[in-house]
Amino acid sequence: MPKVAFIGAGSTVFARNLTVDLLGFDALRDTTELALMDIDEARLRTSEAVAHRVADHFGSRASISATTDRRAALDGADYVVTMFQIGGYEPATVTDFEVPKRFGLRQTIGDTLGVGGIMRGLRTIPVLLDLCTEMEELCPDALLLQYVNPMVSNCWAIAEATSVRAVGLCHSVQHTAGQLARDLGVPAEDLDYLCAGINHVAFYLRLEHGGADVYPRLQQVDPPDWNRVRYELLRHFGYFVTESSEHFAEYSPWFIKDGRDDLIERFNVPLDEYPRRCEEQIEQWHALRARLERGEDFEIRPSAEYGARIVNAIETGEPFTFNGNVPNTELSLEDFAPEAVVEVPVVADADGLHPQHVGKLPPHLAALIRTNLNVHELVVRAALDRRREHVYHAAMLDPHTGAELSLAEIRELVDELLDAHGKLIPELA
Numbered sequence: 001m002p003k004v005a006f007i008g009a010g011s012t013v014f015a016r017n018l019t020v021d022l023l024g025f026d027a028l029r030d031t032t033e034l035a036l037m038d039i040d041e042a043r044l045r046t047s048e049a050v051a052h053r054v055a056d057h058f059g060s061r062a063s064i065s066a067t068t069d070r071r072a073a074l075d076g077a078d079y080v081v082t083m084f085q086i087g088g089y090e091p092a093t094v095t096d097f098e099v100p101k102r103f104g105l106r107q108t109i110g111d112t113l114g115v116g117g118i119m120r121g122l123r124t125i126p127v128l129l130d131l132c133t134e135m136e137e138l139c140p141d142a143l144l145l146q147y148v149n150p151m152v153s154n155c156w157a158i159a160e161a162t163s164v165r166a167v168g169l170c171h172s173v174q175h176t177a178g179q180l181a182r183d184l185g186v187p188a189e190d191l192d193y194l195c196a197g198i199n200h201v202a203f204y205l206r207l208e209h210g211g212a213d214v215y216p217r218l219q220q221v222d223p224p225d226w227n228r229v230r231y232e233l234l235r236h237f238g239y240f241v242t243e244s245s246e247h248f249a250e251y252s253p254w255f256i257k258d259g260r261d262d263l264i265e266r267f268n269v270p271l272d273e274y275p276r277r278c279e280e281q282i283e284q285w286h287a288l289r290a291r292l293e294r295g296e297d298f299e300i301r302p303s304a305e306y307g308a309r310i311v312n313a314i315e316t317g318e319p320f321t322f323n324g325n326v327p328n329t330e331l332s333l334e335d336f337a338p339e340a341v342v343e344v345p346v347v348a349d350a351d352g353l354h355p356q357h358v359g360k361l362p363p364h365l366a367a368l369i370r371t372n373l374n375v376h377e378l379v380v381r382a383a384l385d386r387r388r389e390h391v392y393h394a395a396m397l398d399p400h401t402g403a404e405l406s407l408a409e410i411r412e413l414v415d416e417l418l419d420a421h422g423k424l425i426p427e428l429a
Contacts, residue, residue, distance in 0.1 A: 001031045001063070002315055005077040005139075007070060007131060008084025009036035010043030012285055014147075016050045018081060020300055021308030023058045027316045028308070033063040037073035038084075044068065046289045053292070057300050070134065077139040079311055082131070082148045086123040087424045089278040095420045096120065097275055103413050104258045105404050108246040109274040111149040112200050113372055115401055116274075118379055118394050119417055121153040122425045125383040128154055132162035143314070143353075145169055145307045151199035151325050152376040155341040157383055159327040167310070167346065167353055168325025170199055172242040174304045180207070180240065183221045184214055194345070196333060196358045199325050200243035201251060201372050202343045203365050205358075207240070215239075228267045229255055239365060242343075246273050251372055253403035310348045317350035326355045333358055335366035340373055371399050388428040391418070 004022065009015045015036065023029050034051055038044040048066035055062050067073055074080060086092065096116035097107060110116020128148070135142055144166035148154055155168040173195050181188035186209045194206040207214050218240065223231035229245035233252075241248055249255040249269045256271070257263055264271065291298055306322040313320035324346035328336050332344040332355045345356040361369070374397045382390035395401050395410045405413065418425060 001033050002028070002078040002311060003033040003035060003076055004079045004081065004311065005035040005037060005073040005142075006047075006081050006083065007037050007073065008082060008148075009047045009066070010038035010040045011083045011085075012043060012047045012050055012288060013281070014083050015047045016054065016298075017303040017305060018083075018307055019051050019054045021302055021305060022311065023054060023060045023062055024302055025308065025312045028062075028312060029058055030061040032060075034065070035073040035077065036064070036066040037068065037070050039068055041068060043285070046285070046292065049292050050288070050298070053298070054300060070131070071138060074131075074134050074138045074142075077135075077142045079145060080131075080135060080139065080142050081145045081307060082128065084127075084148060086120075086127050087421070089275070089282065092120070092123060092421065092424060093275060093278055095417065097272060099417050099420055100413060102416075103405060103409055105401060105413070106256055106258075106271050107274075107400075108250050108256070108270055108272070110250070111274060112151065112243075112247065112251070113375055113400070114250050114398055115395055115413060115417060117150045117153075118375065118391065118398070119421060119425070121150045121376075121379040122383055122391065123421065124148055124150070124154055125157045125380070126426050128158055129161055132158055132164040132166075135164050136162065141165075143167070143310075145310065146325075147307070150376065150379070152341045152373070153379040153383075155325050156327075156339070156376060156380045159341065160339065160380065161384055165352075168199060168341065168343075169306050169310075170323075170325070170343075171304055171306075172200060172244070173202065173323040173343070174306075176240070176242050176244075177204075178304070179227070180204075180218065183224070184209065184217055186214075194358070195242060195323055196342070196344045196361065197242070197365065197369050198341065198373060198376075199343045200247055201369050202242045202323070203239040203361070204242075205239065205361070225268050229269065232267060237364060237368070239362070246270050250400045252368075253399045256400060256404075258404055310353075313348035314350060314352065319347055319349045321345055321347050324353065324355070326353070330355060330357065332356060333366075334360045336369075336373065340377070371397075382428065386426065386429050388418070391428065 151168045178188045192208045328342045347354045378394035
């Protein structure tokens, strides 16, 4: 009976999706043990109720437990899923957005790159390393299915500082493939692609339908209003990037500039998008909880997430290929150092995970990715070496921040952010 521990299970909607996916597999429906863990008792109990409702829907005999004790959840686990947000919406995310605004620095998502992503990494890496220390003691052979952003920084730190087997999981590759299929007017299942890079900045190196290259057709698509940034990048770089336009707008120096509201309007960049999403998610959680209390049904349908499919592949031996975030140890991407974390095709089967060799990227794509990798590497160094200077340098080398502020302004901004976050970020020398 595989034991799957959800750490941060108070993320009820996400926990529901993964529970639906897991119990939707015949091989896992009656054999899985779900251990839900969160520090928020109210959210945890809501997720527990949702999990039982999902199990009832499938007629599952899965064992479901809930605890605020992380060690209890981890004890004997075969798979550990991380889905938490350190500091939550308030105060952490609000601080990540409001303090930079005073410096004229505007953001859209702030969870991966930029000063928001840097601060989130500094908050999150220590918690992940503590979790991994407990895994090394309580479930040393478990596979960590790591969903928490900033993906590259987090997975890099885990790989360097712990012995835990981990893979970083995101939904940008499969979701974007579905979006491209709709734009091209073809069934998503008929779109064939090879995608590689780093999380949120991976590219469809091959994009085909019926054996034919569809990039010429994609170049002729009238971009949807919400996706103008990525189509503009396609126009100039020749390849389509995985993560959304609102994300990529702040991974580069070209789309958000102080005093250039014409760019914001032209490319329809949604500033302050992540705080809005957080508020919507909080409302969704309250609405879901209210439906549960009224005894009403909620939607139960499979998601596009990879996590449950990986568990099923390892447990049954039926291979599953997905895009995962793994150390570049075997030089899956020859353009980057072995210690870097890259997003490449990975095969899961009874023997575990097998990253696939991709080779070299087109040189301009590799160069663009390096501008982001530089920041992730310095965040890892700041977190592991406890060096404040590395935080300054990460922000100074961030493409968007560096394009907006002077070196002195960036240093002052970092100081204000670190002071505002207080104990959420361990002391840096």
